[in-house]
Amino acid sequence: MPFHKEYADGSPRPLCRGWLHGMGALTTLPAVYRYWDDIPTTAIPVIIAICCLFVFSSLIHLVPYQSKTLEEAMTRMDKSCILALCVTSFMTPQLLESEACKPDFQYSLVTVAIPGALAFIGILCGLGPITFASFIFPVASNLWFYGVHVEDSEVFYWVAGSAVLYALGFSLYASQAGGHHPFWGYHEWFHLLVTIAIGFNARGIFTLSSYTDEICSAAGSAVAEALMSSHADEIRIAGSTIAESVVRSGLFDDLSWLVIQ
Numbered sequence: 001m002p003f004h005k006e007y008a009d010g011s012p013r014p015l016c017r018g019w020l021h022g023m024g025a026l027t028t029l030p031a032v033y034r035y036w037d038d039i040p041t042t043a044i045p046v047i048i049a050i051c052c053l054f055v056f057s058s059l060i061h062l063v064p065y066q067s068k069t070l071e072e073a074m075t076r077m078d079k080s081c082i083l084a085l086c087v088t089s090f091m092t093p094q095l096l097e098s099e100a101c102k103p104d105f106q107y108s109l110v111t112v113a114i115p116g117a118l119a120f121i122g123i124l125c126g127l128g129p130i131t132f133a134s135f136i137f138p139v140a141s142n143l144w145f146y147g148v149h150v151e152d153s154e155v156f157y158w159v160a161g162s163a164v165l166y167a168l169g170f171s172l173y174a175s176q177a178g179g180h181h182p183f184w185g186y187h188e189w190f191h192l193l194v195t196i197a198i199g200f201n202a203r204g205i206f207t208l209s210s211y212t213d214e215i216c217s218a219a220g221s222a223v224a225e226a227l228m229s230s231h232a233d234e235i236r237i238a239g240s241t242i243a244e245s246v247v248r249s250g251l252f253d254d255l256s257w258l259v260i261q
Contacts (some may be wrong), residue, residue, distance in 0.1 A: 009068050098213045161200045
């Protein structure tokens with residue numbers, strides 16, 4: 001079954017495609033089940049997103065589909081899992097017990113939740129990888145927060161490393177560098193970089209889960225409040241602009257965008 005050479009739409013499938021994420025699913029799911037009680041509560045959403053990503057990526061690449069509609073639906077689910085990993089990673093600070101280590105909720109709402117919702121709508125509409133460009137702002141803003149305002153810089157380095165690997169992977173995916181190959185091509189390098197990035201991502205989240213008031217005392221809870229108070233107008237304007245852009249785009253005027261072609 002996983003040795004098919006064509007997708008339902010007729011595009012070629014290298015024989016090595018999907019095997020890496022398939023092995024990721026086979027190793028991650030039992031490990032999560034075995035060590036579930038040891039996983040910090042704050043890391044659970046990210047771990048679930050990682051499991052879903054490996055599973056759906058395996059299903060779309062290793063299972064031959066006769067229906068193009070079903071294959072497209074699975075592809076969009078696969079992309080949604082990537083987005084879910086991004087959103088849960090940057091919303092995780094809101095689950096920390098330490099008030100000193102988390103940004104103001106409105107800050108996370110504007111820099112993560114709203115762009116994430118717009119990107120999810122884009123994926124449902126089949127707009128492709130361009131939707132992930134909306135996460136340049138969340139990545140930059142949260143790297144800035146934890147790189148500048150928290151004494152312990154370990155999370156910053158893990159997140160920065162994962163961001164670089166994700167960026168390299170998506171660059172290969174978007175450019176299709178080198179074209180298609182019968183065994184291993186740009187998409188497989190994309191999967192490899194993403195898999196390594198997931199490891200960096202998870203390590204950063206586990207480190208973040210251990211943060212306490214003592215680690216973030218230099219920044220203090222006042223930092224998050226200062227961020228919002230000093231940039232409240234700019235953030236409100238940014239939120240309004242995003243909302244107005246969605247309305248003006250007419251995205252919701254014709255809901256046929258949501259129908260899988």
